[in-house]
Amino acid sequence: MSNGIESIFKPYLEPKEVYKGGKNVPASNRKIYKLSSNENPLGASPKAIAALKKAAKKVDVYPDQTDIRLREALVKDFDGQLTADQFICGNSGSEIIDMLLRAFINDNDEVIYSNPSFLPYSVFSRWYGAKPIDIPLLKPNYDLDVKGILDAITNKTKVIFLTSPNNPTGTYIPKLVLEDFLDQVPKNIVIVFDEVYRHFADAEDYITALPYVKSGHNIIAINSFSKTYGLAGQRIGYCYTTATIANYIRQIHKPFLLPITSIEAAIGALDDRLFIEKTVKTIHDGRTYLMGRFNEIGIKYWPTQGNFFIVDPPIPEFDFTDKLMEHGVMVRPVTQFGAPGKVRITIGDQESNEALVNALKKIKADI
Structure with a gap:
């Protein structure tokens, strides 16, 4: 029997889609x-x-x-191009997304994003009463639908999420496309630019949000220590933006937010340029290797600027992930990200990549 407490529950927090992270490695005697x-x-x-x-x-x-x-360590990492008051740190990139939405969103505001994408963009927006507006990436290449986004803007639009490189597709927003878009967006809208995979991008026309922050655009760039720096378990991320926006957001920044272990680990990671270079080289080498093997085996994939591929498996996606798991390889179906039927595969070290390739060959041979 209800005690009436439901009457004060927020209606937009009724059970809906919930973000679920990737599974941990199960206990097993095998690799x-x-x-x-x-x-x-x-x-x-x-x-x-x-x-x-x-x-x-x-x-x-x-x-x-x-x-x-x-x-202050981030100022040094960015070669002094930004000041300390332009950065905000938090418990992971996801926490930063939550903080930004908390700062800008009111009931019935609208948030634009583009599937396939990172699910928290839409899920977290609903937490604060916003209406998420999905303007899907354009198939077959998963390009940003600039016209579609601009046409979807209303007087209720508060935030637009852009991601480059994009998770899970690995695609990016070319410099000229981004600049054309920024020139047309109304000045009272915040652009949240998720660039957590930026270190892995090597396209000639790839660009981060940095020059646009420096020129005064209303853009906030999200970054994380989970990928390049290998600190996923420490849950630490940051964003940078204009001083005006950062100082506004900082009003809801909780004291003692970051654990001392996360602070020190992040500062140490920023100081290890050799490790960062080794990580990026490992991903680039693995990217080249896997593209060659995918082509040989006949696995359809999309070119990527991230540390992962999205692929179109030769059998239904859940059967595919189960088959790979039988061979000791964990990958992730991304229907939840807005890419039904597709699977995301992280680029690993050479041993992991070879194990993946051997498993793919066996699966293809059994079809």
Whole structure:
């Protein structure tokens, strides 16, 4: 019997689609290659691990009240192109997305995003009473539908999510396309530009949000320490934007938000340029290797600028992921991301990539 408490529940928090992260490796006596969560195949930076171990001796005391030390380290990482008051740090890129929506969204506002995409864009928007508007990426290449987004803008539009490189498709927004889009968006709309995979992009016309932040556009760039830096378990991310926007958002930034281990690990990771270079090279080499093997085996894939591929499996996606798991390889179906029938495969180290290729050959041979 209800006690009446439901009368104060927010109607837009009724059970709907919920974001579910990738599965962890199950307990097993055999080797499992986890290519399902876009994690760093090299682990974490040795400098980050050393800093984390040192910080572990201080977990009995409160961490830094603010994120200023990490923001100052980010200023150095960005070669002084931004100031410390232009960065905001939080518990992962997802937490940053939540914080931004909390700062800008009111009931019945509209948020535009483009499927296939990272599910929290729409799920988190609903948490704050917004209406998510999906303007799908254009098939067959998953290009941004600039005209579709511009046509969908109303006086209720508050936030537009752009992602480059995009998860799960691996596609990106070329520089001229982005600039044309930014020139046409009304100035009272915030562009949230998710660039967490930026280190892996090598297209000549790929660009981050940095020059547009510097020129004063209302754009917020989301970044994470989970991918390139190998700190997914520490749950730390950040964004950068104009000082005006950052100072506004900082009003809802909680004190003592970041654990001391995360702060120190992130600062250590930023200081390890050699590890970052090794990570990027590993992904680029793996990307080239897998494209060649996919072509040989006959696996349809899309060119990627990330550390993963989206593929069109030769059998139904859940059968495909189950078959790969039988061969000790974990990958992820991405129907939940708005790409029904497709599967995302993370680029691993060479051993993992070879295990994937061998499994694919066996699956194809059995069809």
